[in-house]
């Protein structure tokens with residue numbers, strides 16, 4: 001088993017480069033299945049476990065893949081099976097995107113039900129509602145979801161809840177449908193726009209991504225293209241919070257500052273100075289953090305995926321802070337671990353109340369999910385003494401080279417193997 005060991009209390013300074021976005025890359029890679037001719041050359045793909053899983057799944061379907069650092073070339077012309085049922089499918093959330101892309105291209109597929117972070121019930125009824133509205137028969141049996149359509153017919157779909165996954169999946173399944181599909185009450189996250197831009201670069205006709213309504217005119221076929229994944233909003237936010245926690249001045253490079261606005265605004269409210277450039281943000285902390293309230297919301301609101309890292313800052317902010325997690329019902333498992341480090345927190349349902357303490361102290365903690373892992377790392381950086389973090393299989397799903405990036409900023413962090 002591997003653990004991260006952090007000697008806390010060191011200041012971090014300097015510059016860090018943000019990688020491509022996990023949640024965009026894990027949708028764009030399966031979207032490459034839609035190219036019936038030509039190869040997709042996808043740049044700025046992060047080197048994380050979820051990407052490696054997705055590439056294994058695509059290879060198991062018959063895609064030919066070349067990888068050169070952060071560039072991945074996918075040739076989907078000779079896909080040999082529509083059945084995605086290797087264990088990697090069940091290890092990640094985004095394997096559900098294989099449904100939309102294979103349904104779209106082949107009108108048939110079977111995909112094992114996805115895994116992903118255990119942060120609450122994660123239904124996919126809105127994905128299914130969208131597929132059915134386009135004329136698909138959907139059946140769940142033996143842990144797999146099978147979809148089949150004679151033809152896909154464009155239609156109007158109003159989603160009951162705002163869902164990132166359903167928006168992307170149904171958008172993908174409609175790009176080759178006959179006629180026009182109008183999706184209403186859709187998610188507006190930056191990765192929705194990124195996937196739409198990728199599909200348009202492949203020859204799709206999608207308008208309105210990033211607004212509440214997406215219009216998709218079906219086209220006959222899609223082709224390969226070259227495309228670069230957007231920077232990771234959540235990785236960037238995580239480094240901004242680490243800098244606010246224990247940095248003097250940190251420049252976070254290769255970001256889209258617009259995507260970070262809700263995070264920047266909250267940090268400014270806490271007393272942190274944020275300077276925006278074209279493609280970087282500088283975070284300057286005066287180590288005098290004020291309590292704030294946070295409510296997670298769909299974009300452009302405060303991202304749920306940043307709630308756990310952010311809550312670490314609240315443990316030491318002066319006064320009482322309240323977090324309302326409105327997206328997931330059990331995304332507070334990291335708080336038990338923070339209590340071991342001296343945090344004062346009370347949880348009632350989706351609300352967590354923090355009374356700021358002077359300092360955290362290092363402890364033996366476990367990451368229960370991906371962003372809990374990021375939260376533990378930030379807590380370890382801030383804490384007095386040594387913190388040892390297990391559960392790295394979660395952290396590795398979404399943070400490329402996290403120890404290397406933090407070490408370069410001056411943190412004392414290393415990964416060790418313990419039997």
Ligand SMILES: CC(=O)N[C@H]1[C@@H](OP(=O)(O)OP(=O)(O)OC[C@H]2O[C@@H](n3ccc(=O)[nH]c3=O)[C@H](O)[C@@H]2O)O[C@H](CO)[C@@H](O)[C@@H]1O
Pocket residue numbers: 023026093094121122123124125126127128161162163164165166187304305327328
């Ligand atoms: C791979 C990926 O991109 N994962 C992200 C994606 O997850 P994911 O796509 O699973 O999250 P959704 O946006 O779909 O879920 C948002 C809310 O809608 C509900 N819901 C969702 C689908 C559905 O069919 N029915 C339904 O009721 C969920 O229970 C949840 O309360 O968006 C989440 C919300 O920003 C993020 O936390 C995840 O990091």
Ligand SMILES: C=C(OP(=O)(O)O)C(=O)O
Pocket residue numbers: 022023092093094115116117119305370371398
């Ligand atoms: C919850 C997350 O991921 P997933 O949906 O892939 O489990 C996340 O990225 O924070």
